[in-house]
Amino acid sequence: MSDQLPIIVLIAPLFGALLVGLWGMRDHRACYPLVFTALLTSVTAAVAILFRVVNHGAIDYFVGGWEKPLGLGIQLRIDALNAPVLLIITVVALLVSFFSIRRTGEEQAEKTPHFYILFLLLCTGLCGITITADAFNLFVLVEVSSLSSYGLVAMGSNKRGTMAAFHYLLMGTVGASFYLIGVGYLYLKTGSLNMQDFHDILRNNEAIRDSKAITIGFLFMLVGIWIKMAFFPLYGWLPNAYSYAPSSSSSLLAPLMTKVSVYVMLRVMISLFGLEWVFVDLGWSHLVVWLAVVAILAGSLLALGQRELKKMLCYLIVVEVGYMVGGAWLADPNLWGMTGTIYHILADALMTLALFLAAGNFARHLGAVELKDLDGVFRKMPLTSLGFIVAGLAIIGVPPTCGFFSKFYLIRGAIEGDHWEFVVALLVSSLVSAVLFFRIFEIAYFGVKPSDGHGHAHTHEDAYSPEPTQQGRVGDLTLLRREAPLTSLVPLLITGVLIVALGLANGPIVAFIRTFLETLPHGPAL
């Protein structure tokens, strides 16, 4: 049974969703135990896979048993690139499932089983995207995860969420269709859909390698993935979709969807085309790094201008995506940029999760949507604020946390690849995020100065309907300990610990990533 691990990671949430569909519909109390067991199984399977990959190298799994010739059936492949990503997806899903137990007035109670079905099928889709080695299968799984994310975004009672979901659907479908056009162009020139087979054909055929259709196919796949990733010029859908979605949905989507799309870009660059072709034959790396620089600076400035907490976090996601895309395309001699990007996928997933869990707690229990509503929140919700501080410091890049190390490797790659504009962008955006978070810490610790606004936090009874406060209005600054309940607090604190742990354990993780990157022929210098 142990060599069936890749499928168990995927089948557990799928069967969990079916059981919720069959049993949970009738008895809503049975929903959460099913979700928990499904996600626990897939977390353990993901850990077992990581150990197998570390010890024995890549795992190949042929669904349906069709091995020869390559590409006949669908092949799943797990190597050093996607084993950690798979583990992060399952861990984040498990943590968010704790957070989603107490879904207050945001969604009607009758839709609990449907929320959990969409939740589990999103995890199935994301795990499937991570492990598949077949280009068309990746499209089908992108559609599974996208459709469930449209449902999750539009599920809440906030009417702006519906509008945001509609635009998200339009751009997401156009993005997935661009990816499909790319796969069509590649299939047309090589006749194969399997990533390994395509890579061999590209390596053995000079004529195909520099044919126009392959270049255009790669361009359209890239643009499609960039739309799904909300890379700078194509990010229009992300801020509204994630800030007006119910907090349990946004804390699941924000950490995972964009990071998995970054992983898909890396998989396409490394396994499908090979870094040699992408960096040397193609030669777009300078242009893309400049695009990433624009993404980072614009995202940071837009984040400065936001009045809503979640909107600001969404623009921070756009900045982080700029880091990762820029890092991947640095084309520096010994691939430190790529190492930084892979490490940053793991780090950023945890950081974004902690931020959105904290924002979700603030919104649920204080009705705090805008920055000025967070006055004196350190005293009201000390533990949630602790989690928020750790995540904020990680985004800024303070040493013990993982944020610092990913920036360290990205800057090192940028220096070696002499992309000084990328180094400048990284430093400027770190400064801007420092300003962002300390502005919030100042409001949260000292409370809003009486001069600007009379400290009145207009609670949003209809939108988020927090439980009625025990005494008086939230506005008066009496010491009011209203910490979030345990189930929405524990995941935040665990994530905080994981952020610091990931930072401290960056040595072995980066060594593991480097062994994988060493094997790739990628450029003239190495």
Next chain:
Amino acid sequence: MILSFDIILLVFLVVAAIISLSVKDLLSASMIFGIYSFLICLLWADMGAVDVAFTEAAVGAGVSALFLIATVYNTKRSSSD
């Protein structure tokens, strides 16, 4: 795969697509979209893709045109552009 039949169908296809997008009344836009789906189903049958033609006829022309009409019925029939 009769080339002349194929070319005629493609021309009708482009015309149906343009009309379906430019007509103001949403109900007739949905119906012309149904015609578009039937034309493309004929095209698949002509190109030898019989399974795709069957699916396009059942799923494309039949059900998606119906969903469009159901939605137009429950919202507004006239569109501004």
Next chain:
Amino acid sequence: MIAKIYATIAVFITGSLLIYGVSDFPRFGDARSPANAGVEGGAGSISEYYITKSYADTKVPNIVTSVLADYRSYDTMFETVVIFVAGMSIFAILRTFRSGAPLVENFRKDDSFIDGDHQRIIVGTTCRLAVPVVQLFALYVIAHGHHSPGGGFQGGVLLGASYIILALADDLAAALRRLSEARYLMLAAVGIAIYSGLGFLCMLLGQNFLDYGVLEAVFRTDGPEMARSHSMLGVEIGVAATVMAIMFAIYANLASKGTLKKAL
């Protein structure tokens, strides 16, 4: 107005890039093109393998069905999951249990000929005659998917359409009496359970997921090929169940604005 300018610019750039790529395509209808006859240096042409050996592997004359349900059945499973997710998303978005969303008057007032009595008799009887025939044909399409064009999806849509015809002829309540909401949600989950359960069964018997050859012990056939053919039929039935339930669910929610009371 700006949107139109953006649109023309985007369309111009995308179109010219696509046409730049098209100039490199093989001739239309060329039997020796890479997609049809493969390229040296790779693992050989997959489509030629399908054409020449799929009958030997799976005893199914319809190559598309054999590729769909056996070689790439993992794809088709997730295709069914896509439909299931669409049904659940629509339920989550549109379904309202209160007295109904704020009823914005739609245009039914100005053309009332639809509710005339004579319409009820003509349409009602023709639909009641058509429904059993459509369902019989749908079952034929599912069962005969091995030998003729057709299969799980097409059959499932036809079955769903037969219930929709019923809803159009009388009213949604009549169709819901025959296929209630609880039942079609359960049927959708059962469909995928059949599909992935069959795949899981192959795993229990020691092979990889969805490797039907090992099921010859279960189906007691004289070779793995016939076992593949029978399990493909089982998979098609699972797909048909899910597609039928979800197509009717989508129609019921869209037509009645999620209230499942008065509809089209």
Next chain:
Amino acid sequence: MDNFFQESIAPHFNFWVYVVIMMIGLWAVIAKNNLIKKLIGLSIFQSAIILLYVSLGVKDGAAIPILPHHEEHADAAAPDAGQAAPAPDAVPVSESHRGADHADYAVDPATIVNPLPHVLMLTAIVVGVATLGVALALAQRIFAEFGSLEENELLIQLKAEPTDE
């Protein structure tokens, strides 16, 4: 101009039309003001991709991808009993193949259309309808809450209210 037509448009005619249809769809998705029209544009955009895939699998004079079903004990002489593939004008599978022993039914791949794009496009059609269904549900909910499906009116309403709601 004439050789340009012969040399680059005629052999790729299907692919040129697929680009034209796709651009009509993409233009509509971005430029149209009414949400339902945007969705019709989206469906046209997706059906153009299906046109790309199916037309790259077409072979001149090829039969449909259903092997003429031969009985287990098919003797070479008996013509196929009406089971021949009903391709529009396909070359009937020549007699030489009838003689092959019926264990491995040798078929010349050039006479049968490439089945792989058809399988992929079954998935794409079904995904297109699923997306259309979810989008129409969203459109109905938007209409129920905002009272209109026109993009400009919706934006005015969104800007009008304070963002706290």
